[in-house]
Amino acid sequence: MQNKLNEINTQAALNASTALSKLTDSPVDIEISNVEIKKVEQLSPVISPEEIVAGIYLPVTGEVKGAALLIFPKETAFTFCDLLVKREPGTTRKLTELDESALKEVGNIISGSYFTVLANTLHVKITEHIPIFSFDMFGAILGQIVSKFAQEEERVIIIEVEFYFKPKTFRGYFLLLLEMEKLEAIMGPLES
């Protein structure tokens, strides 16, 4: 069933990059950097725990349970907000409510692309919940989500996605955590 998962990932990345390109009027590259099945506390992402980031948390429930977390390092978030709310480049130095909403919308678009493909391919119902925003240390934001999953589940499938905006060289990080038990019940065993 690993193939099916790869197919979902590729299609979702394509949809998300098209949607993001439209939103920002600039080409966006999306790269699935890592797909792993492990205990959630073993997650070791590339961003330093003390780095200040904008984090958008998007929980999903239904026949597949999990969450998506979209992360923009501080400067990337500022540059991205210039683009989204059409300010002069380099003028965003603080995130307003409008910026938060814009970033949440980006979260909705990316996670929406992924979960729509997942739901359609697997013929399951997935309910997306409203995005929740936090602007703080990366470790603190991720830690709370990891703890929540560690409390409930033994194993999750972790999909790490990096995306690049061209010609500007800023990047974001998107993390998907899906509960293994339900996913395996639908797709069959994922580990060999």
Next chain:
Amino acid sequence: MDIEVKMGEIKGGRCGETLTASGVGSCLIITLFDPELKTGAMAHVMLPSRDRRRRTKDKGSLSDDLSSKAKRENNLAKEESERASNSAEAGDTKYTDTAIDEMLKRLEAQGSKRGRLEAKIVGGANMFTSFVSDIGRENVLSAKENLKEKDISIVGECVGGSQGRSVEFSVSSGIVSVKVKF
């Protein structure tokens, strides 16, 4: 020398060393300091209790009829022995209660006396204010309960709120410094 304590870990330190934890949200940092030996330990815990997780997981299968009572007691005894044999398992130190036990075991093995240990706790925030989560608060409550049970006094705390924190514990002085984003 700086020693980093990651999520779910426990580390010990000696005079001259600094134990650090970066980006602490709902997790809780528990430091124990022995002012006489100038040694200490830091735990970076994620969840309040190992037993609580087990109970949550088993909730659906528990029934109250008498025939299952014996079976349940048998299972509990089995779980107890399992827990004892697993106590060195790395995963255990992600829970507040088992992490405190493990820190005490290590410090006492090095000659520390429980009565003179000083505890400090940092963290237990809720990073998503529009989202109801009790993990941080429960971590704090669990640590306070466990330390009280073991007669260890908490001499300093910086807990709750909705901000991430970075923590440094100097094992020479016992001083714990906390850094936030602004």
